[in-house]
Amino acid sequence: MAEPKTKYDRQLRIWGEQGQTALEKASICLLNCGPTGSETLKNLVLGGVGSITVIDGSKVELVNESCVGQSKAKCVCTFLQELNDAVKAKFIEEYPEALVDSNPSFFSQFTLVVATQLTEDSMMKLDKICREANVLLIFARSYGLTGFVRNSVKEHAVIESKPDHFLDDLRLNNPWSELKRFAESIDLKVLDPVAHKHTPYVVILVKMAEEWAKAHGGALPSTRDEKKEFKELLKAGMVAMDEDNYKEAIEASFKVFAPRGISSDLLQIIHDSCSEVDSNSSDFWVMVAALKEFIVNEGGGEAPLEGSIPDMTSSTELYVNLQKIYLAKAEADFLVLQQRVKSILKRIGRDPDSISKAMIKSFCKNARKLKVCRYRLIEDEFSNPAVSELQKYLSDEEYSVAMGFYILLRAVDRFAANYNSFPGQFEGELDEDISRLKTAVVGLLNDLGCNGSTVTEDLINEMCRFGASELHAVAAFIGGIASQEVIKLITKQFVPMVGTFIFNGIDQKSQLLTL
Amino acid sequence: MAESTVHQSRSRDLDKLLLRPGNLVAPTFEPGAQLRDDLQEYARILVVGAGGLGCELLKDLALSGFKNLEVIDMDRIEVTNLNRQFLFRLEDVGKPKAEVAARRVMERVSGVNIVPHFCRIEDKDIDFYRDFIIIVLGLDSVEARSYINAVACGFLEYDSDDKPIEETVKPMVDGGTEGFKGHARVIIPGSTPCFECTIWLFPPQVKFPLCTLAETPRTAAHCIEYAHLIKWDEVHSGKTFDPDDPEHMKWVYTEAVKRAELFGIQGVTYSLTQGVVKNIIPAIASTNAIVSAACTLETLKLVSGCSKTLSNYLTYNGVEGLHIKVTEFVKDKDCLVCGPGVLLELDTSVTLQKFIDMLEEHPKLLLSKASVSHQATNLYMQAPQVLEEMTRSNLNLPLFELMGKVPRDIVHVTGTTSRDDKKASCLRKLCLVFKGADAVTDQDMAVGA
Numbered sequence: 003m004a005e006p007k008t009k010y011d012r013q014l015r016i017w018g019e020q021g022q023t024a025l026e027k028a029s030i031c032l033l034n035c036g037p038t039g040s041e042t043l044k045n046l047v048l049g050g051v052g053s054i055t056v057i058d059g060s061k062v063e064l065v066n067e068s069c070v071g072q073s074k075a076k077c078v079c080t081f082l083q084e085l086n087d088a089v090k091a092k093f094i095e096e097y098p099e100a101l102v103d104s105n106p107s108f109f110s111q112f113t114l115v116v117a118t119q120l121t122e123d124s125m126m127k128l129d130k131i132c133r134e135a136n137v138l139l140i141f142a143r144s145y146g147l148t149g150f151v152r153n154s155v156k157e158h159a160v161i162e163s164k165p166d167h168f169l170d171d172l173r174l175n176n177p178w179s180e181l182k183r184f185a186e187s188i189d190l191k192v193l194d195p196v197a198h199k200h201t202p203y204v205v206i207l208v209k210m211a212e213e214w215a216k217a218h219g220g221a222l223p224s225t226r227d228e229k230k231e232f233k234e235l236l237k238a239g240m241v242a243m244d245e246d247n248y249k250e251a252i253e254a255s256f257k258v259f260a261p262r263g264i265s266s267d268l269l270q271i272i273h274d275s276c277s278e279v280d281s282n283s284s285d286f287w288v289m290v291a292a293l294k295e296f297i298v299n300e301g302g303g304e305a306p307l308e309g310s311i312p313d314m315t316s317s318t319e320l321y322v323n324l325q326k327i328y329l330a331k332a333e334a335d336f337l338v339l340q341q342r343v344k345s346i347l348k349r350i351g352r353d354p355d356s357i358s359k360a361m362i363k364s365f366c367k368n369a370r371k372l373k374v375c376r377y378r379l380i381e382d383e384f385s386n387p388a389v390s391e392l393q394k395y396l397s398d399e400e401y402s403v404a405m406g407f408y409i410l411l412r413a414v415d416r417f418a419a420n421y422n423s424f425p426g427q428f429e430g431e432l433d434e435d436i437s438r439l440k441t442a443v444v445g446l447l448n449d450l451g452c453n454g455s456t457v458t459e460d461l462i463n464e465m466c467r468f469g470a471s472e473l474h475a476v477a478a479f480i481g482g483i484a485s486q487e488v489i490k491l492i493t494k495q496f497v498p499m500v501g502t503f504i505f506n507g508i509d510q511k512s513q514l515l516t517l
Numbered sequence: 518m519a520e521s522t523v524h525q526s527r528s529r530d531l532d533k534l535l536l537r538p539g540n541l542v543a544p545t546f547e548p549g550a551q552l553r554d555d556l557q558e559y560a561r562i563l564v565v566g567a568g569g570l571g572c573e574l575l576k577d578l579a580l581s582g583f584k585n586l587e588v589i590d591m592d593r594i595e596v597t598n599l600n601r602q603f604l605f606r607l608e609d610v611g612k613p614k615a616e617v618a619a620r621r622v623m624e625r626v627s628g629v630n631i632v633p634h635f636c637r638i639e640d641k642d643i644d645f646y647r648d649f650i651i652i653v654l655g656l657d658s659v660e661a662r663s664y665i666n667a668v669a670c671g672f673l674e675y676d677s678d679d680k681p682i683e684e685t686v687k688p689m690v691d692g693g694t695e696g697f698k699g700h701a702r703v704i705i706p707g708s709t710p711c712f713e714c715t716i717w718l719f720p721p722q723v724k725f726p727l728c729t730l731a732e733t734p735r736t737a738a739h740c741i742e743y744a745h746l747i748k749w750d751e752v753h754s755g756k757t758f759d760p761d762d763p764e765h766m767k768w769v770y771t772e773a774v775k776r777a778e779l780f781g782i783q784g785v786t787y788s789l790t791q792g793v794v795k796n797i798i799p800a801i802a803s804t805n806a807i808v809s810a811a812c813t814l815e816t817l818k819l820v821s822g823c824s825k826t827l828s829n830y831l832t833y834n835g836v837e838g839l840h841i842k843v844t845e846f847v848k849d850k851d852c853l854v855c856g857p858g859v860l861l862e863l864d865t866s867v868t869l870q871k872f873i874d875m876l877e878e879h880p881k882l883l884l885s886k887a888s889v890s891h892q893a894t895n896l897y898m899q900a901p902q903v904l905e906e907m908t909r910s911n912l913n914l915p916l917f918e919l920m921g922k923v924p925r926d927i928v929h930v931t932g933t934t935s936r937d938d939k940k941a942s943c944l945r946k947l948c949l950v951f952k953g954a955d956a957v958t959d960q961d962m963a964v965g966a
């Protein structure tokens with residue numbers, strides 16, 4: 003085995019050692035290893051998940067003639083093992099539907115189950131089993147030029163959500179005393195031109211905001227005219243045209259105008275009923291409870307400081323000093339929050355040191371970016387439909403095709419339950435199947451409370467034309483998405499999708515439906 | 518026996534799409550067994566790149582009914598490829614990607630023929646690219662995309678009303694990924710924007726100013742780039758830095774650490790040093806799979822017409838939830854690459870040498886070391902040497918005569934140009950109009966008559 007660090011270098015740059023360790027500890031179960039299932043697992047085996055168990059009762063018809071007639075699970079397993087010998091791969095030759103019925107406790111041994119190409123009935127059963135056993139679950143299905151992916155987990159809380167674009171935490175509109183004092187120690191009107199153009203914009207903006215507030219009864223610029231005037235003042239501070247630090251200050255001036263305090267997303271999390279913690283609460287919610295206390299007390303309405311600053315035009319000395327000031331404040335905030343976590347743990351009867359320092363540190367650093375994802379049970383989504391959402395999607399031009407496919411993907415399962423085959427699966431009955439599918443669609447829409455809504459004839463015809471085919475390119479797409487969701491759920495980094503992803507292979511305008 | 522079962526079953530799923538009529542399909546769609554057979558027999562597809570996307574593309578295309586594939590890639594397999602380039606094994610490290618990838622797919626999918634080309638894309642004659650029905654791009658560089666784009670658009674001819682001539686259209690399907698993000702696009706030269714029309718989608722990489730590196734370093738990356746770009750040349754006079762030489766990389770790392778300590782800067786690691794110096798783009802299997810699958814599906818749809826086509830640019834972002842967006846970009850009608858060609862007015866007396874000199878000074882072209890071809894004839898070639906010697910005598914002849922005294926025609930020129938201070942190979946299509954030539958030809962004809 004060659005240095006795994008080198009082998010995984012390109013992904014370690016994304017999810018780090020911690021993410022990789024989580025993947026290597028995970029055991030994944032795959033139900034049905036046709037194109038969709040094997041494509042999903044291929045991406046995970048390459049990335050180095052701990053173990054895979056492939057469950058499929060059918061025999062090989064395609065892939066490679068040397069395998070024809072053998073267990074499909076065995077062949078896929080052998081092929082996947084070839085991709086990465088660090089992964090423990092095994093297979094069970096059994097139909098997943100049978101396993102769901104006969105041995106529900108089987109699934110509790112896994113970290114995550116990927117269930118592909120299942121019909122509604124088995125999906126609902128498996129969903130309940132996994133929910134109760136606290137096993138992560140992802141459904142994936144390819145069907146002609148459509149298909150879907152849907153996660154099912156009671157709750158998935160993310161600390162390291164790693165968003166692409168997020169406003170940095172500079173507190174230019176609300177500086178603490180050390181930052182103010184540091185800014186005060188620097189003269190913006192310094193005569194040395196080299197020093198003038200190497201004053202970091204953070205210092206410029208803190209000082210200018212302070213000056214403005216003094217002249218405006220403590221308020222910062224808020225109207226359009228005031229903001230414009232503030233920028234003019236910044237421009238007037240320049241002594242030469244090439245002063246990048248002043249240009250950066252003008253560009254960053256919106257950070258001064260931004261409202262103080264926490265975002266509405268974070269507000270929602272700290273007011274979630276789970277933040278009233280007891281001995282059953284997860285570490286995440288214990289830390290949220292501590293965060294809530296911090297915000298109203300020491301934080302003065304703000305979350306703990308993140309502690310890092312972006313690169314900006316500056317002399318090395320001023321920049322490094324500024325870095326130290328931000329880092330020191332972040333460390334102080336962390337210590338306060340840690341203390342609060344400890345006393346909450348004590349109060350709910352847990353060991354005060356049971357949440358690691360590293361975990362609390364990461365929580366503080368990412369406090370403004372926390373995410374909580376929750377998923378309905380499939381059965382709930384089916385028996386208790388979100389009628390207004392359904393109707394909204396059906397009548398929205400952007401969403402109506404995806405919504406049509408959602409209805410059709412469910413209607414074909416009803417069809418199959420009645421006629422023992424999918425519409426258009428066999429030659430010769432196409433016209434009859436089209437009218438039967440149409441009836442199934444009308445029935446389903448009625449049951450969903452969407453009487454009067456329709457799915458277009460074109461789409462129904464297309465669905466019959468697809469005839470339950472599993473096209474490789476579609477399977478690779480659906481499998482790719484499913485595997486990426488697996489990675490997000492297991493590493494607890496980035497944000498998994500919430501809702502049902504509907505693939506639209508006709509014009510690629512796929513959509514995520516929250517139902 | 519076994520073989521025929523495989524064949525039957527592999528096409529069965531695809532048959533539904535290719536053999537049955539549909540409503541939401543391309544106007545050209547003619548379902549039937551003939552279509553399926555033509556797809557297998559005659560559709561030749563070129564995959565450019567045998568890396569993360571290329572491996573996926575070859576597998577997906579082979580499993581989507583295409584039997585005649587070719588792949589071109591100049592790289593050899595590295596250990597860091599193995600987390601996503603699933604056709605490669607540890608024992609393949611050091612071997613050419615194109616060759617191993619072609620062999621592996623042929624081993625697994627019977628009946629598929631894949632011809633590997635282990636070379637640079639510029640090493641191939643332009644005519645090599647003409648033979649493919651579609652060119653699929655799985656690349657990670659702007660320069661390479663730009664080159665193939667120019668080649669494919671170079672085949673495009675316009676009729677007298679400036680409408681693209683159908684038979685000369687060479688479609689491209691292009692994919693790209695970075696971490697959890699990616700794109701897939703369809704380029705139909707003459708109808709949808711080409712790579713160059715929307716070049717702004719690929720902003721040049723931001724470089725640190727040298728004075729920051731030398732005088733006011735603030736970040737770990739500044740220290741690394743100081744060691745890489747300034748200190749290396751100071752110490753190793755004349756020896757070029759090789760990013761693939763671990764000794765060189767270690768030297769840069771050590772120097773960067775020293776500099777960081779001197780300035781009190783945190784965060785220089787060996788991994789970061791490699792990342793900054795080699796400009797490493799993080800890459801994972803799942804995103805490559807998604808983007809390649811979208812590209813393959815579009816290729817299948819373009820060739821068969823079995824469904825609508827992506828119009829024309831899809832972006833995927835899985836960082837926060839899942840975002841897929843389709844944008845219909847519009848063509849730049851003045852595009853130098855996919856438009857009717859840059860119009861140049863010349864005197865009939867202008868020699869080929871004079872013309873080549875003009876290209877270098879032309880503000881829109883700035884093309885140096887140009888080779889010139891007209892239809893299938895090389896008028897002047899800078900390289901290889903044999904061709905240079907063969908065509909050198911043309912330099913002193915009037916271009917008008919070399920081109921058969923037509924008043925107006927297209928020539929293709931290849932050469933180097935600079936983009937963002939970097940030299941790049943480029944291909945341009947020029948539309949030449951000779952002043953007063955109409956009169957001349959009329960006269961010639963009169964004499965002939």
Ligand SMILES: [Zn+2]
Pocket residue numbers: 710711712713714715849852853854855856
């Ligand atoms: Zn163009």
